[in-house]
Amino acid sequence: MATNNLIRGVYAITPERSAIWSPDAIVDCVAAALEGGVQLFQCRQKNWDEDELIEFVGQLNALCEKYDATLILNDVPASEFPKFTGAAIAGVHLGKTDEAIAQARSRLGAKWVVGASCYNQFELAENAVQAGASYVAFGAMYPSGTKPNAVRAELDLFSKARALNVPTVAIGGITIDRVPELMKAGAHAVAVVNGLFGMEPNAVQVCSVAQQWVDAVNGCSQ
Template identity: 35%
Template sequence: MSKLYAITDSQLLPGNKLFTAVESVLQAGCTWVQYRDKSTDQERRLYDALQLVALCNQYNAVLIVNDDVQLAIAAKAHGVHLGQGDSSPIIARTLLGDNAIVGVTCHDSLELAQQAIIDGASYIAFGRFFPSHTKPHAKSAKLALIGEAKEKFPNTPIVVIGGITLDNVHMVLDAGADKFAICHELFSAADITQIAAKFIEY
């Protein structure tokens, strides 16, 4: 299974560009996509999520909704990703069911990761590890954290995020990451399929 976890960006992918871009990464072999849109246009967000779920189902991939459990339910998405200020993983798990993917942002904290796992997280996410276009002011994390988390939580997949590029992705994988999340580096590319394919080679 591909280690690439593609995260959409509503600024980079306005309108129908969202769907063509996501299909490009799916065609390249990406199996995990996160729909991330911080706008308040609920009608459009539901439309987007429904279309992306249908697309992902065509390619035997999963669609994870960022930060919005109710949208994930309405769109019949495969899961949800939660930040520390969002809904509880316990509530998300209860509402979405045992088979749903529930990811939790843990920044640079093993303590937050441990609590997320106790609360039912399917995976724990750390970062940022490098300077990031999407979240330039996010707190940085050290690469050593990945190995520490791998040792402490051997049964929980570790996702890393933040400024990951083709030049540094080997560093997070060598440190023990199970998946790497890419947003700007992927969806700002002139040829999204080509760069996705290069990431998928790892």
């Protein structure tokens, strides 16, 4: 799988289910983000019943297929990954408390994407790539409303990571006006949750904001 072409641009992470964000509302706003031009999504949902999550991922996959977009699943063990089927599903993203990168790569084989959260540590990124990671994510780059206690990462991580020859993702507190400095620093993709989806569901707004994010990233690559 050509990870370098998949992990680029706006990397949208789904809002987690809550009293405000129902599964249907999340699906509606993902559809709106796709309509706005976003091509890369991560399904990040914790503590769901397995059957319910499989059905939800199926809905997201159908939308992403329609728009020829890519879907990454957060924290799905490689042993469970075959239960999630769909042409848009490219692989998994793993954090430090999730399945080990080497184990996931061994179980999944070379076909699938395995992403790794590396926080503010280049050594973690080196180890992740050696273990088979397809891309690495650094952050939080800025204060984050989604993860207010997250460690802070420095921009120079992206220049260091060029030697790893895998795509890099910036995450945490990213706003549209910060896209240019992140792309200039060497990030291949910018991850966004609240900055795209807002604090409550509004599909019309999400579509408009998605277009702004896509334009901001494309403007940096011209």
